[in-house]
Amino acid sequence: DKDKHKNVYRFVCPYAGHFCCSLTSLVFVMEGEGEVLYNTVSWDSHLLEHLGRVMQPAGPLYDINCFNGSISGLHLPHCEIFSEEDMDCLAVAHVTGGNVAIMNPLKVTEAYVMIDIKDLSIFGLIKRMIFPPSPVIAQVLVFLRPITVRQEENILDVHLLPWNVPLSEVKDQHAENTHINTSSKCFLIPGTQYRLCCQPKGSTVQPATEEFDFNFGPNYHPTFEVFVNVRNKEVKLSLMDNTEGREVWVPRRVLTVTSGQDEELPVHRWLTGSEFVNNHRRHLIQKVTSVMEIADGLRAKGMITTEMYNEVHVTEPCQNKMRVLWKALDSGGASVKAEFYRLLKEKEPHLVDDLVSGPNSPQ
Known part of the structure; x- marks a missing residue:
């Protein structure tokens, strides 16, 4: 219905x-x-x-x-x-x-x-509920959120649920996400804190720990969110009892490339912000128009000096502003270029789309 x-x-x-x-x-x-x-x-x-x-x-x-x-x-x-x-x-x-x-x-x-x-x-x-909580049969369900063109990370939603919650109900509530099949059965204690572990180590899991809730709806919100670099085609997930420090769901390989996607995702999906900036230097200098807005963002984070900001401000036209700003990007390294990329996606998303899908994109 x-x-x-x-x-x-x-x-x-x-x-x-x-x-x-x-x-x-x-x-x-x-x-x-x-x-x-x-x-x-x-x-x-x-x-x-x-x-x-x-x-x-x-x-x-x-x-x-x-x-x-x-x-x-x-x-x-x-x-x-x-x-x-x-x-x-x-x-x-x-x-x-x-x-x-x-x-x-x-x-x-x-x-x-x-x-x-x-x-x-x-x-x-x-x-x-006459006795203290005891282990029940539970399931770990993993869903992959939709991937957007400008996305640098895949996001996995991980649900801890009782075994007799129908998978069809959870899938229907998160129809926009892709369910990733994996062996999900484990034994969990209601009210106990658990910690989700993810490899590679650069991945981020939030929250750090969460209590297993005996949840039978109507809402099935994810227990954990996992942020994984798009270049990683698979991760290893495991679940730990945070009190006893033991594994209750041993490591599983989880693919972050779904069957509906190409075997090899487009190259731009794997590029970091810094790599994108390096690869498109000539086009960025010619086409970026929101130079001062981006410079404002970089200055607010202390990534360019006041002197550099003032030099960008007085320089004309936009192409020359970008040439001046590029000096700061080169001297600031990967972190400054990554922040420039983030601000560019925010201010000029269509330009980013054109560059990653155009004939001049890296092969």
């Missing part, structure tokens, strides 16, 4: 049996032919208040409808790792008309909570 920005799943059952949804992992027990519509809905804070403080969501909340009533059972996927004392910690919340009834399962397996159902509406797993 694109108007409401949510996934609605439709299942047409030809005969009796057990049928598993490959997107949500829900299993429907059908007595005969029927049609089922289902979608996730938000956990209402008022519903949780009715459950009391000892209960919390343990899975997505599903609104399920079957048009001829042929559904008789439901298996809800969970992410718990059971010990002997907490085998009975899971139950099912059945929501009808704003009221919540707690259903005890018929059976709980390593992967599913099974219930018989008669009245269809909204169902979701809940967990009795």
Whole structure:
């Protein structure tokens, strides 16, 4: 349902049996032919208040409808790792008309909570919080943000989520990004701080640490952001328990070039700001018109002296201003040229585009 920005799943059952949804992992027990519509809905804070403080969501909340009533059972996927004392910690919340009834399962397996159902509406797993937090099965999902022509870094969004959050729901919420397939399974403890590590070392990860949240929507914001130089076609990501200092998700190779891109990205994608300035010296001197605005930015950061700034200011025309400013760029080195490039992209983006895509761009 694109108007409401949510996934609605439709299942047409030809005969009796057990049928598993490959997107949500829900299993429907059908007595005969029927049609089922289902979608996730938000956990209402008022519903949780009715459950009391000892209960919390343990899975997505599903609104399920079957048009001829042929559904008789439901298996809800969970992410718990059971010990002997907490085998009975899971139950099912059945929501009808704003009221919540707690259903005890018929059976709980390593992967599913099974219930018989008669009245269809909204169902979701809940967990009795009697014991301290223990590890659950979780997933690390990696998405690559769209790459723009003038971009110097790839940005990866990394999500830490419970295992029974459907990937399809997260992908739909971040449809503009590309999901990068990698082995995602790990074991995390809710409320524990984790640290994402990235190689090569020049990459930046923010925040430094973050708490694993038992999040079942409606919003799936990235837990970490990773900034990687576009010249790196792959990175290695791993996850550390920040308290114990141990790896909980061992290093994975993650490609930052998606299948939809060319095998070799255009050369300008790999150029640093300094290299771009060096390679386009002649054209920059002839074509840059916002010389004083760029000089203002460089002066504000202490990258050119007052004397140099004044010399640029009194020199005419623009081509001669650029020749004077170029002396400061050469003496300042790569950092000053990189800042010049950043300011140029801000002031004259069309010029940058023309230079990186024109016949005079480096081959």
